[in-house]
Amino acid sequence: xxxxxxxxxxxxxxxxxxxxxxxxxxxxxxxxxxxxxxxxxxxxxxxxxxxxxxxxxxxxxxxxxxxxxxxxxxxxxxxxxxxxxxxxxxxxxxxxxxxxxxxxxxxxxxxxxxxxxxxxxxxxxxxxxxxxxxxxxxxxxxxxxxxxxxxxxxxxxxxxxxxxxxxxxxxxxxxxxxxxxxxxxxxxxxxxxxxxxxxxxxxxxxxxxxxxxxxxxxxxxxxxxxxxxxxxxxxxxxxxxxxxxxxxxxxxxxxxxxxxxxxxxxxxxxxxxxxxxxxxxxxxx
Amino acid sequence: xxxxxxxxxxxxxxxxxxxxxxxxxxxxxxxxxxxxxxxxxxxxxxxxxxxxxxxxxxxxxxxxxxxxxxxxxxxxxxxxxxxxxxxxxxxxxxxxxxxxxxxxxxxxxxxxxxxxxxxxxxxxxxxxxxxxxxxxxxxxxxxxxxxxxxxxxxxxxxxxxxxxxxxxxxxxxxxxxxxxxxxxxxxxxxxxxxxxxxxxxxxxxxxxxxxx
Numbered sequence: 001x002x003x004x005x006x007x008x009x010x011x012x013x014x015x016x017x018x019x020x021x022x023x024x025x026x027x028x029x030x031x032x033x034x035x036x037x038x039x040x041x042x043x044x045x046x047x048x049x050x051x052x053x054x055x056x057x058x059x060x061x062x063x064x065x066x067x068x069x070x071x072x073x074x075x076x077x078x079x080x081x082x083x084x085x086x087x088x089x090x091x092x093x094x095x096x097x098x099x100x101x102x103x104x105x106x107x108x109x110x111x112x113x114x115x116x117x118x119x120x121x122x123x124x125x126x127x128x129x130x131x132x133x134x135x136x137x138x139x140x141x142x143x144x145x146x147x148x149x150x151x152x153x154x155x156x157x158x159x160x161x162x163x164x165x166x167x168x169x170x171x172x173x174x175x176x177x178x179x180x181x182x183x184x185x186x187x188x189x190x191x192x193x194x195x196x197x198x199x200x201x202x203x204x205x206x207x208x209x210x211x212x213x214x215x216x217x218x219x220x221x222x223x224x225x226x227x228x229x230x231x232x233x234x235x236x237x238x239x240x241x242x243x244x245x246x247x248x249x250x251x252x253x254x255x256x257x258x259x260x261x262x263x264x265x266x267x268x269x270x271x272x273x274x275x276x277x278x279x280x281x282x283x284x285x
Numbered sequence: 286x287x288x289x290x291x292x293x294x295x296x297x298x299x300x301x302x303x304x305x306x307x308x309x310x311x312x313x314x315x316x317x318x319x320x321x322x323x324x325x326x327x328x329x330x331x332x333x334x335x336x337x338x339x340x341x342x343x344x345x346x347x348x349x350x351x352x353x354x355x356x357x358x359x360x361x362x363x364x365x366x367x368x369x370x371x372x373x374x375x376x377x378x379x380x381x382x383x384x385x386x387x388x389x390x391x392x393x394x395x396x397x398x399x400x401x402x403x404x405x406x407x408x409x410x411x412x413x414x415x416x417x418x419x420x421x422x423x424x425x426x427x428x429x430x431x432x433x434x435x436x437x438x439x440x441x442x443x444x445x446x447x448x449x450x451x452x453x454x455x456x457x458x459x460x461x462x463x464x465x466x467x468x469x470x471x472x473x474x475x476x477x478x479x480x481x482x483x484x485x486x487x488x489x490x491x492x493x494x495x496x497x
Binding site for chain 2: 065066067068069071072074075077078081082084085088139140141142211212213280282283284285
């Protein structure tokens with residue numbers, strides 16, 4: 001109970017970083033869709049900076065809960081053994097590959113084959129990062145975290161926030177692909193539905209988890225209300241994103257709607273992520 | 286490998302906390318840090334009968350706990366930077382501050398509320414079974430200090446042979462999870478792990494959070 005974790009910084013981390021990674025992947029995948037114009041690809045490449053920046057802010061937030069960052073390099077000694085080490089390694093790999101790709105894409109002559117391999121490697125690192133992050137909480141002495149709901153919640157949250165962030169980045173790039181827009185909004189909608197169902201199922205199991213002193217349901221009495229807020233705020237965000245797809249909306253309107261959509265979906269995710277950390281308890285004290 | 290551990294006699298312990306204070310003094314711990322903690326476990330009720338008489342099943346007992354130097358230390362498993370190890374010769378689980386990032390993962394994982402993030406020092410700290418003393422043939426300071434002789438130190442096999450295999454009483458969790466190296470003599474009032482008739486009465490003192 002004497003939690004050392006700074007819950008909020010980790011909630012910020014697991015809200016922003018996976019969302020940023022999914023947005024990066026959505027935009028990167030668009031580049032594999034042939035044929036893609038040179039101009040279009042350049043715009044996409046430039047504005048990969050938006051999801052990378054969001055992910056980076058998340059990573060920085062996660063570093064702030066370290067009491068002695070000077071010893072952080074020792075984290076790499078735990079690779080393979082420690083889920084947290086695996087998470088950090090995949091995060092560093094993603095940042096390195098995505099960041100270096102973004103910088104390389106400024107080159108006049110960046111061979112297309114090399115570019116594709118590079119970004120594919122970044123996508124793979126991103127997928128690995130989300131997988132590792134979702135597994136980092138399987139600690140057998142923490143019964144509220146060590147469930148199948150933990151990875152499911154994390155993945156669905158990323159798939160809710162990521163596509164909306166990708167929509168916003170595409171608007172920044174002034175790219176107008178209606179088909180892609182529809183696909184992204186649909187993906188976010190499906191993720192919100194599936195994610196909310198998972199959250200409700202998780203909530204239903206909490207009263208059955210107890211240590212000698214407390215049941216998990218007592219830890220966060222407002223969890224159910226938070227999930228409803230997640231549904232409402234997330235739906236509002238997706239509604240804004242969907243509204244931005246209307247042909248009659250001005251360019252500035254599209255930008256504004258998608259910005260609001262991003263803020264809403266990230267807020268929806270953050271609310272449930274914060275409660276996830278408040279749900280920490282061990283089988284003992 | 287030799288595995289050292291503690292024996293705790295809950296039929297002797299009066300909850301005086303001399304062990305805790307001796308440890309704080311010897312280890313020079315700050316006000317908010319204690320490596321050994323005494324849990325007051327209390328429960329039961331008074332019932333009034335029709336004839337005006339009262340019966341009671343109220344009880345209270347104390348559980349003095351430091352690190353159990355588990356066979357399967359959850360703290361060690363969770364540490365991302367390999368700062369926690371289990372000594373080959375003694376089985377003592379120690380935190381090496383030169384590798385600790387103070388991520389708090391050990392604090393989160395330990396079901397015995399043992400590792401503590403010392404924000405002043407910038408790393409996690411916990412009981413090391415008085416490593417320097419016991420490797421010099423001395424007892425841990427808490428064992429020496431107990432005025433009731435309720436604590437004993439030794440090889441866990443010897444302690445279990447002498448006192449039995451009980452490794453948990455309420456409010457401790459089931460020993461299955463981390464296989465703690467502690468032998469316990471349960472007092473008459475002691476409840477099984479998972480008991481729901483009582484609660485930790487000094488919650489604020491031992492865990493830093495108010496009682497539920």
